Amino acid sequence: MEQKDSLPVDIDEATARGTYANMALITHSDTEFLLDFLFLEPNAPKAKVLSRIISSPAHAKRLLWALKDNIEKYEARFGAITAPDAAPTPSSERYQ
Numbered sequence: 001m002e003q004k005d006s007l008p009v010d011i012d013e014a015t016a017r018g019t020y021a022n023m024a025l026i027t028h029s030d031t032e033f034l035l036d037f038l039f040l041e042p043n044a045p046k047a048k049v050l051s052r053i054i055s056s057p058a059h060a061k062r063l064l065w066a067l068k069d070n071i072e073k074y075e076a077r078f079g080a081i082t083a084p085d086a087a088p089t090p091s092s093e094r095y096q
Contacts (some may be wrong), residue, residue: 018048033060 028034033055040047055063066072075081 021050023047028057028060032056035060 019037021039023040024040025036026033026040027036035053035055036049037051038047038049039051071081
C-alpha cells in the first residue's frame with residue numbers, strides 16, 4: 001500500500017484503552033456495512049454488542065485491504081496465525 005501524508009489523530013483516554021471483543025457480526029444493505037463487535041462470556045446464553053461501526057461499502061473494502069495487509073505483516077514478523085475454521089454465525093435479516 002502506498003503511504004499517504006500522515007493525518008494527525010486525537011483520541012480521548014477511554015477510547016484509547018479500547019474494548020475487547022471476541023465475536024463480530026457483519027451485515028449490509030446496498031448502501032452500508034454494519035460491523036457489530038460483541039463479547040460472549042463462557043457459558044453465557046447470549047452475547048452483548050459492545051460497539052457498532054457503520055461504514056460505506058468503499059470504506060469497508062479499504063478496511064478489508066488494511067486488515068489483510070496488517071495480518072500479512074504480523075505473520076511475517078511473528079509467524080502464522082492459527083485459527084479453527086470459522087463457524088457460521090447467525091445473520092441478521094434487518095439489513096439484508
